[in-house]
Amino acid sequence: MKRLALALTLALLIATPALAQRLRPADVDKLPSSPPALTENYGADANQVGDLRMPDTKTFGPGPHPVVIVIHGGCWWKGFATRQNTAALASRLTERGFATWNIDYRQQGDAGGGWPGSFKDWAAGSDHLRALARRYPIDLARVAVTGHSAGAHAALWVAGRHKLPAGSEIASPNPIRIGAVVGIDGPPDPGAELEQFEKGCGVPAVSGMFGGKPADQPKRYAEGSPQALLPLGMKSGLVSASLFLFPAAAERFVTAARKEKDQASALMLGGTGHFDVIAPGSPVWDQVEAFLVAQLKVEK
Structure with a gap:
């Protein structure tokens, strides 16, 4: 029934050519998603929640199950997106056998959002898996992370934050071990992609997040850019829909990662809609899902 409802919803959303490859954020928010087993705060702020x-135990057994941290986008800007925007994505990954932890976080415009608060939220939200694993059959030896748009940057940063120097403002002790990461149509190198990203967002997303441009805040960009943290020491993947991640930027990341002996790959989808890539049932979803499932599997 869930899949039938999903197919019917998608049929309505993409009924006209104008929407066929151009779903909007609100369209994705309305897609069917499964109810969470738990909604819980990982911090004191209302936005620090996931x-x-x-997974269904009848299909996948009692566990422990591999787990994927899911981070939504929205230009890191209050009012643009919440975890509802990645609820359908998280639900679909759970249908494929992954536990998923879909988190919200403080964004620019929220008290404490931006630098360094948003980074600290991504870290704390990820590390909260340890608390969840004491109550749910989650395998902490098989942790992966994915994110969309601005959340792609966040996911790649979570994967690389173990490389931060101890004195970094956004470092935290004993970060949870990540085994794989996929960034979906978002910037692995925000400084290099500042103009493109801010044009797409329509707000000063990058310069606001980092407190200026790279020339103004070189240390922040060095510590907050996933590409600057290479090698990540794990399997990494990118999905390019050519809005917030142009093929050239994806190629630069993959080339740099492979040069550092990381296993890296990219799925290039041309001019696909930015939100189609996280919409189960969209014309490109089968390609995206296959890539995600393959890339997010962590071997013990």
Whole structure:
């Protein structure tokens, strides 16, 4: 029934040519998603909250299950997106056997959002898996992370934050071990992609997040850019829909990662809609799902 409802919803959303490859954020928010097993705060702020979804035990057994941290986008800007925007994505990954932890976080415009608060939220939200694993059958030896748009940057940064110097403002002790990461149509190198990203967002997303341009805040960009943290020491993947991640930028990341002996790959989807890539049932979803499932598997 869930898949039938999903197919019917998608049929309505893409009924006209104008929407066929151009779903909007609100369209994705309305897609069916499974109810979480748990909604829980990982911090004191109302935005520091996540939804845990667990695989069906009849299909996948009692666990412990591999887990994927899911981080939504929205230009890191209050009012643009919440975890509802990645609820359908998280639900679909859970249907494929992954536990998912879909988190919200403080964004620019929220008290404490931006630098360094948003980074600290991504870190704390990820590390909260340890608390969840004491109550749910989550395998902390098989942790992956994915994110969309600005959340792609966040996911790649979470994967690389173990490389931060101890004195970094956004470092935290004993970060949870990540085994794989996929960034979906978002910037692995925000400084290099500042103009393109801010044009797409329509707000000073990058310069606001980092407190200026790279020339103004070189240390922040060095510590907050996933590409600057290479090698990540894990399997990494990128999905390019050519809005917030142009093929050339994806190629630069993959080439740099491979040069550092990381296993890296990219799925290039041309001019696909930015939100189609996180919409189960969209014309490109089968390609995206296959890539995600393959790339997010972590071998013990």
